[in-house]
Amino acid sequence: MTDSYASSRNGDLSPSQNGHAASSPSLGPNAGVSSVIRKKLMGYVGFANLPNQVHRKSVRKGFQFTAMVVGESGLGKSTLINTLFNTTLYAPKEPLPPTAERPKTVAIESIDADIEENGVRLHLTVVDTPGFGDFVNNDDSWRPIVENIESRFDSYLEQENRVNRQKVVDNRVHACLYFIQPTGHSLKQIDIEFMRRLHTKVNLIPVIAKADTLTDEEIADFKNRILADIAHHHIHIFQAPTYDNEDEETIAEAEEIASKIPFAVVGSDKVVATPDGREVRGRSYPWGIIEVDNEEHCDFVKLRQMLVRTYMEELREYTNDVLYENWRTEKLLSMGVAQDSSVFKEINPAERMQEDRVLHEAKLAKMEAEMKMVFQQKVQEKEAKLKQSEEELYARHKEMKDALDKQRSDLEEKKRKIESGRPLTPEKSNTSKKNRFLRA
Secondary structure (H helix, E strand, O other): OOHHHHHHOOOOEEEEEEOOOOOOOOOOOOOOOOOOOOOOOOOOOOOHHHHHHHHHHHHHHHHEEEEEEEOOOOOOHHHHHHHHOOOOOOOOOOOOOOOOOOOOOOOOOEEEEEEEEOOOEEEEEEEEEEOOOOOOOOOOOOOOHHHHHHHHHHHHHHHHHHOOOOOOHHHHEEEEEEHHHHHOOOOOOOHHHOOOOOOOOOOOEEEEEHHOOOOOHHHHHHHEEEHHHHHHHHOOOOOOOOOOOHHHHHHHHHHHHHHOEEEEEEOOEEEEEEEOOOOEEEOOOOOOOEEEEOOOOOOHHHHHHHHHHOOHHHHHHHHHHHHHHHHHHEEEEEHOOOOOOOOOOOOOOOOOHHHHHHHHHHHHHHHHOOOOOOOHHHHHHHHHHHHHHHHHHHHHHHHHHHHHHHHHHHHHHHHHHHHHHHOOOHHHHHHHHHHHHHOO
């Protein structure tokens, strides 16, 4: 749209820009209903300013982002958060005295802060999990964290179901920085179990803490072992997304960020002086200075680039469109809420007509088969009735024939008696004569 606007402003219009549809091979008479008519404008209309409008609206409303940090105590989680956002979110922690009572379970603590940079306001929430992995038995260390993430999903779902949804606060966890001890070997069982439990509910970003305790070769081998364990256990971690029509510089940047996962970082919010007179954020050791913002020393810059500068909106979008939607679907299905999958589904009318035709033909075939079955059943019943009637008629015919044969034989017997001159009933005549003599 920008190119067409520039060319139209210069008066250099191509034939396709003269208010006519651009040539497309799918615009023939047999083209499908899904064909799109593409036009280029002759002049400036104004919807090219939509990104600027969205920018103004976003700046006016501000942004919300929730990050969770998980890891054992002493790995520098608070220091790294302070380093990432270049502000003191966590006050320096004082070590507990030996007589102090330690907590028995994993605690969930949240810190809220409003940060402003170049007129852009960000409401940042950092969720800390002190006590994770610090017990003798860490079997259920992941449970309070999962419950906290799901409770935030529940809260957002309840806000969505309200009658008045003008003030919806997004307190869902958009990114989880999981700190791995710099052992140099491989993931521990608690690391694997935690990521297996949470990788479907939050964007996991593995971080190797205190990377200045390992050499470059040890860090490279450690990263390979971690990635091998993640792939073996089918754990999904957040990957920098790539889009179509991206320039080569953006693609190279995304590939470079992906190649640094898991990030080997060093955190420090203190400024130290280098031997050449520069003041940098870092750590001073007898053998030299570790610069936090130097990509040759650690991966802190790439982590900040992915988490804050480049893919913060993608983290929010993936949380809303994928992680939260999957959880919401499972939640509603477990509550007995079901929905027809064809509802709110974009369907090509031609394909829909073809599907309806196939379904109609199948329905007709089924009805024809049922009618044939019913017809055969009726024919069999009629044949059985006709056979029964035939047997009854045959029995009556035989009975009548036997009666006629008996009558014929009786008549023939009487005929023979008449022809022979004998009385038909001599005994009866003699008896009657004898009776008359007795009465006389």
